[in-house]
Amino acid sequence: MTKEAKIIVTAEARARLEAIVAAPSMKQKYVWRARIVLLSAAGVGTMAIVRQVGKSKRAVWRERFVAEGVDGLLRDRPRSGRPPTVGPDQVRAVVERTQRTVPPDATHWSTRSLARAVGLGKTTIQKIWHEH
Numbered sequence: 001m002t003k004e005a006k007i008i009v010t011a012e013a014r015a016r017l018e019a020i021v022a023a024p025s026m027k028q029k030y031v032w033r034a035r036i037v038l039l040s041a042a043g044v045g046t047m048a049i050v051r052q053v054g055k056s057k058r059a060v061w062r063e064r065f066v067a068e069g070v071d072g073l074l075r076d077r078p079r080s081g082r083p084p085t086v087g088p089d090q091v092r093a094v095v096e097r098t099q100r101t102v103p104p105d106a107t108h109w110s111t112r113s114l115a116r117a118v119g120l121g122k123t124t125i126q127k128i129w130h131e132h
Contacts, residue, residue, distance in 0.1 A: 006040070006041065006043055007037060007040045007041045007062055007065065007066065008041070009037065009038070009041040013069065013070050014038070014041070016070045017034040017037055017038050017070060018034075018038070020034040020070075020073075020074075021034050021035055021038070030073060030074055032053045032054070032055055033061045033073040033074075034070075034073060035052070035053050036049055036053055036055070036061050036062065037061060037062060037065045037073065039052060039053070040062050061073055086120065086124055086128070090118075090120070091128050091131075093118065094114065094118055094120070094125060094128045095128065095132050097109075097114065097117070097118065098114065098129070103117070111125045111126050111129070
């Protein structure tokens with residue numbers, strides 16, 4: 001069994017981390033990242049942190065805090081996967097067309113009619129509408 005090094009948290013970093021944990025509108029993933037660092041700084045072991053926070057061992061964020069500080073906990077790293085195929089200009093055009101125009105033969109746009117008009121798929125139109 002290896003003994004893990006205790007993380008040193010400055011007073012300023014501790015205040016920011018505690019503010020993150022206390023903020024009611026903060027995303028939960030940032031709250032549990034901050035809790036992990038605070039518990040680690042208090043000398044709590046990995047398995048106790050896992051039990052208290054409810055996240056797996058590999059999701060312990062101590063290394064990122066040491067390397068990047070509090071800002072590193074509030075930033076997600078890019079993930080692999082397919083890059084977006086619809087650019088921001090296309091999204092803006094779909095939203096504007098939806099809000100400012102109507103199709104010639106109807107009172108409002110359907111996903112299929114707008115998809116045909118702008119040359120995108122109906123699922124893409126659904127996603128854009130859902131986001132906006």
